[in-house]
Each structure stands twice: as structure tokens, then as C-alpha cells.
Amino acid sequence: MGALNQRGIDLGRTDRLAGQETPLHHLDPRAKLLVTVLFAATVVSFDKYALTAMVPLALFPMVVIATGRVPVGYLLRKVLLVSPFAVLLGLANPFLDRGVAVTFLDVPISGGWISFGSILLRFVLTVSAALLLVAVTGFQRLCAGMARLGVPEAVVVQLLFLYRYLFVLLAETQRLVRARSLRSAGPAAQSLASYGPMVGHLLLRTLARAQRIYQAMSCRGFDGHLRGEILPAWSGKETFFLLGWAAYFGLVRGYNLPYLLGQLLIGGW
Amino acid sequence: MSHHLVEARSLCFSFPDQAEVLKELSFRITHGEAVAVVGANGAGKSTLLLQLTGCLLPTSGEIRVGDLPVTRKTLEVVRRAVGMVFQEADDQLFMPTVFDDVAFGPRNLGLAEGEVAARVTDALATVGAAHLPQRPPYRLSGGEKRAVSIATVLAMHPDILVLDEPSANLDPRSRRQLIELLQAFEHTRIIATHDLDLVRQVCTRTLVLYQGRIVADGETDGILSNEELLLSAGLL
């Protein structure tokens, strides 16, 4: 229950972070969205065994964290929350791919482990970039930006609802779990048997609540169209932001910077 | 709409596959009236109020707002005229900040952003929540939430205000402020409540619902002093 409460608060925290006032927050969401998509595309385009070559890409999330005043702990917790997924995804590699790829301090490292590391790094990079995007933009403005970029309104509205109902689902879960735990003391409590009905009940409650929210929205004239999100206008700043990062990603993709740096140092000696 | 009236003609309603919740209701509420709808839990108050905004449509009979029957076709016009404050403030507030929430309705009306901001400020000031615009609604206290949800509706400048249990969960002072606010409105007001004291202070007329029927409709003073009636309607 503690964990749930914590997470419930966490969701709200994203919105609060998004409400901060920094130059990054004031940037047109479209620029941030495009750079993030470009970032993800760059990460994905590296080959299977790339590891060190991708490291310089971490500069992007780091700069966003610093300029957007996003607490590192907040980000880490969220990334950890979803990381089991990436571990599962990559775990087979070390077993399937046993050929020695490099030897580091006399320890042979198989290609499988390297690609496993590569998957983890990609995962951490893309997930943090996506989380940061929401944290420095806000979900509503992000959706407005998508709409402006030509994403169909129906899709955008669905996303907005999804986000809103996520809060509803969490709040309902929180209440239900609380009510349950307060009435379950003793060894026979917390049995698995009661979970089935509980989940069903939760679903029905969430649906009923979602319906009431929808009613309240329609009473205030909601007709499936988004209105009002005033976006900051696209200006030189946005172009600079977009082109600057695009150039950097291109550089990292085109040249193995850590390798070149190593060469430079060794060559210098 | 020139006439802010609400009229029900033999209004019946049942949820799919269930017994009738509203049975043959007829009444007429005219411009500027403040009407209380009282009745025991489950009497059908909330269901009746949802008919007024077209969230639920009658199974038979009709309900008219102004000169129009409430139907799927007239929903837009009806909802401009009728502002509804829901029983659960949490259901009403769904945007990331109070400002956005109050602005939601006016924006849907297609107003310019300047006019929207003016209406938001105005509505928040009216309910005494002028200091809250940047707060996230889900972090407000019960009383603040109630005030903001009333503001969300006021910002649309409705002719008719419909409130479901507005004084529930309010502390004595917030409740008093709410009563003063409701007294000050010149809108047609329809208020479903268990708070008979609020009814006495705000509403000149009272409808008593009992198991989906209107069992009394008349001056508040007369009805609230009729103990027999209140007992039989499950209110005492």
C-alpha cells in the first residue's frame, strides 16, 4: 500500500515538474518531441554490438536533466520500475551468442554479453529521454504538440483520456487496497482468493468513474476536440535546439567519439 | 435562450434492464427560482439532475430547458444553458491545474484566450479561490475542490445552475460561504441535497422525491414544517 501511495503521488509529480518555469519548459513542445524522436531513432540505429560508441548520447538526457531541473532520483526510480522488461528482453543473448568478441584485462567477453549491455543502454537512454520529454513538457502540451504535428486528433484525444484514466485507476486502486488492508488482520487475511473479485471490482469502479468524468466533460461542452492549449510559437530558439541536437546525434552516429578520443590520447603520448 | 425555465412532462426513466428510477415526474421551474430536490438515499435525485443536462435521456415523457426538449440534437444548446456541479468534485476536475480546469468549458465554447482568462479569474474570485489557479486540483482540500468545481461551471455563464449535494463534506465555515454564494446567485438554481438547513436558507421552493415519485412540491417553509411528510419520505 505504501508503494502504491508513493506511486500515486509520483504520477502527480510529473505534472508538477512539467509546471516548472525554465527555458526548456518554454520551448515549443514540437521541438522537444522531434528531438526526442530523433534521439530514439539514433539510439536504435546503432548496430547490435555498439556499446561505447553510444555513450556520448547520454549527454542529451543529462543536459535535459540539468536545464529542465528534473530530479535524478525521480528519473532513476521510473527507469528502474520498467527495467525488468529490458532485462528479460536481452537476457537470452549471453546464452545464445558465446563467441568471444573482446578481451578486457585478460577476461574474455562474449558478443552476447556485449549485446546484452547494448540493449540495456539503449533501453535506459530511450526510456529516460521519453520520461524527460513528459517531465519538461507536460502531457497535455505534448499532446497539443502532437496534434500540431499532424497526429490525428482522435489518437491525441485517446492518449489524453488514457493519461487521465491512469490517475483514476490508480486512485481507485489506492482506495480499494486501503479499504481491504484495514479490514484484513490475522493470518488468514491477504489470501490470494480475494484478488480475483477485487480486480474485477476495480475494473467496474474505474469504468463507472471514467463514465462520470466523461459526463462532467460533456456537460462543459467537450465534443471530442481539443481546444485552447496555447503553444509557444516556433522561433529561432526552437530551430537552434532542433538543429543543434540533430547535428550532435549525427556526429555521435557517424564517428565513434570515445574511440577517437582514446586514439587522440594515446597518439598524443 | 430568453426563458430560463425547466419543465418536466411525465418524465420517466429507467436504467437498462432495471426497474424505473423516475416515475411520471412533472414540474415547472421558472426564471430565477431556487428549488431544492430532497429525498432519501436512492430516491433518484442525482438521476433527475443528470436528465437536465442530457447525460441521461428520458425513457418516456420529456424534459424541456428553455423552449427546447432535451434530446441528442439539442444537447449542445442545453449544455450551454445548464451548468452542472457533480456530487463528487473529483469527477468534475480532470485537468492538471485549477486554471486549466476552469478554462476547459470556456475554451470549448470557442472563446478567445484573453476572454477565457478573464472568465477564469472572475469565476475563481466569485467562489473565493482566487489564490488557487496554479495548483493541481487533486491536491486540494474537499472544500477547495467544491469551490473550484462550482467555478468551472460559473465560468461558462450558464442560465441555470444544477448542484448535486453541494454542501457534502464541507466544514461549517465553508458551508456558510457556500450558502451565501448560492443566495447571491441570480441564476435559476436546482439543488439536490440532504442539508435541510441549506434548503431553508437558499431555496424558496422544494420538491420531495420518494422512490422516484414527486410526493410534494411547494413552498419550502410549508414542506419542511410538515413532519408527517418528511417522515414518510424518509427524511426524518
Ligand SMILES: Nc1ncnc2c1ncn2[C@@H]1O[C@H](COP(=O)(O)OP(=O)(O)OP(=O)(O)O)[C@@H](O)[C@H]1O
Ligand atoms: N448507473 C446506474 N446503473 C443502474 N442503476 C443506478 C445507476 N445509478 C443509480 N442507479 C440506481 O438508481 C436509483 C437512484 O439513484 P440516485 O443516484 O439518483 O439516488 P440519489 O437520490 O441521488 O441518492 P443519494 O442521496 O444517495 O445521492 C438507485 O436505486 C440506484 O441504485
Ligand SMILES: [Mg+2]
Ligand atoms: Mg445522489
